[in-house]
Amino acid sequence: MESRHLWKAYEAHLVAVKDVSFRISEGEIKLIFGPSGSGKSTFLRCLAMLTTPDKGDVFLRDVCLTKPGVDLNRARARIGFVFQHIWLFRHLTALDNVELALRRVLKLPKTEAKERALQALREVKVEEWAHHYPAQLSGGQQQREGIARALARNPDIILLDEPTSALDPELTGEVIDTLRDLAKKGTTMLIVSHEMPFAREIADEMIFYDEGAIVETGPPEQFFTNPQSERAQKFMIRLIKKTKRE
Amino acid sequence: MLGGVSTTLAISLLSLLLGLAIGLPLAFIRAYQRSSSFLVEGFEKIFRGIPEIVLMLLFYWGIGLYFPFPFKSAFFTATFVLGLRSAANQSQIFRGAIRGIGEEQMVAARSLGFSKLRSVVHVMAPQVFIFATPGLGSEYALLVKDSAYAFVIGVLEIMYNTNVIRKATMDPVTPYLVAAFLYILLTFPIATWLDTWGSRKKKKLGL
Numbered sequence: 001m002e003s004r005h006l007w008k009a010y011e012a013h014l015v016a017v018k019d020v021s022f023r024i025s026e027g028e029i030k031l032i033f034g035p036s037g038s039g040k041s042t043f044l045r046c047l048a049m050l051t052t053p054d055k056g057d058v059f060l061r062d063v064c065l066t067k068p069g070v071d072l073n074r075a076r077a078r079i080g081f082v083f084q085h086i087w088l089f090r091h092l093t094a095l096d097n098v099e100l101a102l103r104r105v106l107k108l109p110k111t112e113a114k115e116r117a118l119q120a121l122r123e124v125k126v127e128e129w130a131h132h133y134p135a136q137l138s139g140g141q142q143q144r145e146g147i148a149r150a151l152a153r154n155p156d157i158i159l160l161d162e163p164t165s166a167l168d169p170e171l172t173g174e175v176i177d178t179l180r181d182l183a184k185k186g187t188t189m190l191i192v193s194h195e196m197p198f199a200r201e202i203a204d205e206m207i208f209y210d211e212g213a214i215v216e217t218g219p220p221e222q223f224f225t226n227p228q229s230e231r232a233q234k235f236m237i238r239l240i241k242k243t244k245r246e
Numbered sequence: 247m248l249g250g251v252s253t254t255l256a257i258s259l260l261s262l263l264l265g266l267a268i269g270l271p272l273a274f275i276r277a278y279q280r281s282s283s284f285l286v287e288g289f290e291k292i293f294r295g296i297p298e299i300v301l302m303l304l305f306y307w308g309i310g311l312y313f314p315f316p317f318k319s320a321f322f323t324a325t326f327v328l329g330l331r332s333a334a335n336q337s338q339i340f341r342g343a344i345r346g347i348g349e350e351q352m353v354a355a356r357s358l359g360f361s362k363l364r365s366v367v368h369v370m371a372p373q374v375f376i377f378a379t380p381g382l383g384s385e386y387a388l389l390v391k392d393s394a395y396a397f398v399i400g401v402l403e404i405m406y407n408t409n410v411i412r413k414a415t416m417d418p419v420t421p422y423l424v425a426a427f428l429y430i431l432l433t434f435p436i437a438t439w440l441d442t443w444g445s446r447k448k449k450k451l452g453l
Contacts, residue, residue, distance in 0.1 A: 050353055050357055077358070079357070081357035083357075090373060100369075101359060104360065135452030153359075
């Protein structure tokens with residue numbers, strides 16, 4: 001997946017995505033981090049075309065998603081999206097949440113859809129809660145179910161927008177374990193996250209994003225030992241202090 | 247008189263269903279199709295603004311003159327008019343529910359590859375319906391009461407029969423008291439049931 005010179009502004013003075021060019025290849029895991037309000041979420045949403053960019057292009061494999069007339073529903077069916085606040089379908093059980101798109105978007109027959117949905121729930125270890133409604137699950141279970149929903153269609157890439165930041169600290173661990181499992185299987189992922197030990201462990205590349213632009217890109221070690229930009233340096237120091245306090 | 251009960255119940259329930267079938271799509275048009283929402287707004291203004299009794303007489307005597315089928319059926323006309331009036335009300339009830347459910351559910355559905363229409367059908371509409379059920383209870387109660395207007399175009403419902411009995415017995419008190427009691431009996435259980443079912447379901451799903 002790729003973005004070329006992507007722009008998105010909410011108001012003239014609030015530019016969330018400023019000429020961002022970015023590329024992620026099959027099997028890679030990249031992690032975006034940076035101050036809140038810097039436009040990371042907007043960038044992720046532009047990639048999935050959930051927010052329409054003002055300028056620039058987004059490519060998924062060789063399909064240009066920003067070209068007028070392209071079938072965006074079809075493209076989105078190839079992209080998994082995990083939301084910060086999860087946003088499960090509250091009227092459906094865990095199983096139905098995962099099964100719905102398999103049945104109604106991919107048009108799989110009932111038995112196959114169910115089998116695949118159960119498989120996805122198994123992968124994130126919420127299978128035993130398959131017949132519970134989201135409101136009956138803990139935040140961590142809900143987010144793992146959200147990941148199962150995104151993953152069940154076998155998307156080309158999964159975009160995760162701060163998957164742990166809305167959770168209580170004691171619940172982030174189980175979600176991170178799930179992501180670690182996905183990483184082992186070679187899932188292509190772009191993750192917005194501030195879980196630094198986790199980032200260091202799984203990310204092929206880290207991206208420091210600030211004021212709507214990519215400030216610095218590099219392997220995790222670079223950020224932990226020797227960040228090149230002053231802004232990234234300051235941010236890392238603050239983050240590490242905060243992690244230690246916790 | 248009891249023969250009128252089933253007619254009153256039929257008018258009320260059928261017009262509630264007609265109102266649902268029209269009102270729910272209207273609410274979504276108004277929420278998501280900005281370009282045609284003025285039509286919905288116009289429809290709502292007309293059917294909420296004109297007294298039911300005027301509409302029933304107009305459709306039965308006036309429009310029925312040119313379209314004897316189906317408007318010469320008093321039962322049909324009464325149900326039709328109340329159904330459209332209810333659609334205007336329900337459209338507003340559901341619009342509130344759409345706001346209550348929030349944009350997030352829509353975004354989540356779109357992220358999976360659902361079209362706008364399919365997101366509405368599979369994700370939004372079921373939740374909006376549950377969210378709005380307590381409100382539908384009061385809408386049903388309103389319909390039971392307003393079905394009494396059907397008396398003026400000669401539908402054989404509770405009021406019509408009450409009037410016949412009053413004339414025959416010359417008793418101006420008892421028939422009306424019985425009618426009042428029957429209306430309460432028809433409204434209360436179903437309205438309460440809708441309210442509790444909806445509230446319970448909402449709580450369970452965290453809506």
